[in-house]
Amino acid sequence: MDEPVYSIFDIKRYSINDGPGIRITFFFKGCPLSCVWCHNPEGMSRKQTRMYTVSKCIMCGACVQVCPAKALGFGRVHGAAGGGIQWDPDLCTMCGKCAEACPTRAVEMASKPYTPKEIYAEIQKEKPFFEASGGGVTFSGGEPLYQGEKILQLLDYIGSAAVRDGFTLHRTLDTTLYAPAGLVREAVPRCELFMVDIKHMDSRMHRHWCGVPNEPILDNLRMIASMGAEYIVRIPYIIGVNAAPANIASTGRYLSSLKHMPMYVELLPYHDIGKSKHSRMGTVYNPESEHMSSPSTADMEEAAEILKKYGVPSRF
Ligand code: SF4
Ligand code: SF4
Known part of the structure; x- marks a missing residue:
């Protein structure tokens, strides 16, 4: 059987916000949701994504010369005063030759393929930090469960490899839980913590903002709570x-109805940090210009107070 390959668009080391201790976080490409405010839009598609930073471009033309699909040309680029390299997504085959040729890394391909062995090798480098801080590995995205059965194989592989190397690896899944119930059930014994996003309690509004209804998410969260999984919302x-x-x-109300509560709810204030990534991808952030803005501290305190009334601990 062929070794599975995972498409990863970022690896964050020394992370302190993706679970306990100091962690290494892998970002898997592909997500079934399409949240309007997404911070990592390059993680939405399972397919390769090309990113172009016009401010780094010196207009040397190397990319135009090597492109076998004739998808590139000199021209005007949105947001660039002095022109840039125009890209035709319909002609582009995502071969990556332009990124290889670019001397300034103005063009980059978002993701790289990794085998389980390569992923574990990256994890192993961080072992001293795990031991000192109680940290571990976090799988994020995109949506790690969008990898299907492959994510279970990977959780097994890294867990067993760590045991062979004489340590216990803390594994966290940072997930939307928008996945088949059977897959989520199988993931529970394979990780030590779930970090689950709840974006909206009204399914119609959830579909409006994120492209999918929320029932599978809420049902799966109820299931993992009933199985005794540790989780943060x-x-x-x-x-x-x-x-x-x-x-x-x-x-x-919903969280207080679960078999056991989350460790805590983390309220994450809105930022439009996905905007610049959309511009590098040649796509548009918030295309319908919907109103979204950051909460004040008083707003956050009010939300925390409301959660407290239901016995739900929170932080921000
Ligand atoms: S990824 Fe390949 S086809 Fe697409 S623009 Fe670059 S060189 Fe051309
Ligand atoms: S190779 Fe890089 S620096 Fe040169 S024109 Fe293309 S994007 Fe710009």
Whole structure:
């Protein structure tokens, strides 16, 4: 059988926000959701993504010369005063030759393939930090469960490899839980912590903002809680999307109905950091110009108070 290959668009070391201790976080390409505010839009598609930073481009033309699909040419580029390299996504085959030829890394391909062995080799380098801090590895994305059975194989592989090397690896899944129930059930004994996003309690609004309904997410969260999994809930807290007190109260009510509570709820204030990535990808952030804005500290405190009424601990 062929060795599985994982498409990874970023590896973050020394991470302190993706679970306990100091962690290494792998970002898997592909997500079934399409949240309007997504911070990592290059992780949405399973396919390769080309990114072009016009401010790094010296207009040397190397990319234009090597492109076998004739997808590149000199021209005007949105946001660039002095022109740039125009790209035709319909002609591009994502071969990556332009990124190889670019002397300034103005062009980069978002993801690289990794085998389980290569992923474990990266994890192993961080072992001293895990031992000193109680950290471990976090699989994020995109959506790690979008890898299907392959993510279970990988969790098994890295867990067994660590045991062979004389340590216990703390494994966290940073997930939307928008995945088949059977897959989520199988993931529970294979990781020590879930970090689960709840974006909206109203399924119609969830579909509007994220492209999919929320029932599978809420059902899966109920299931992992009933199985005794440790979990943290994260709410991207956005004025104009989900910050209404009624929605936060509904979240608190739902969480208090689960077999056991999350360790805590983390309220993450809105930032438009996905904007510059969209521009590098040649796509548009928030194409419908929907109103989204950052909450004030008072807004966050109000949300925390509402959750507290339902016995749900929170932080921001
Ligand atoms: S990825 Fe390949 S086809 Fe696409 S623009 Fe670059 S060189 Fe051309
Ligand atoms: S190879 Fe790089 S620096 Fe040269 S024109 Fe293309 S994008 Fe710009």
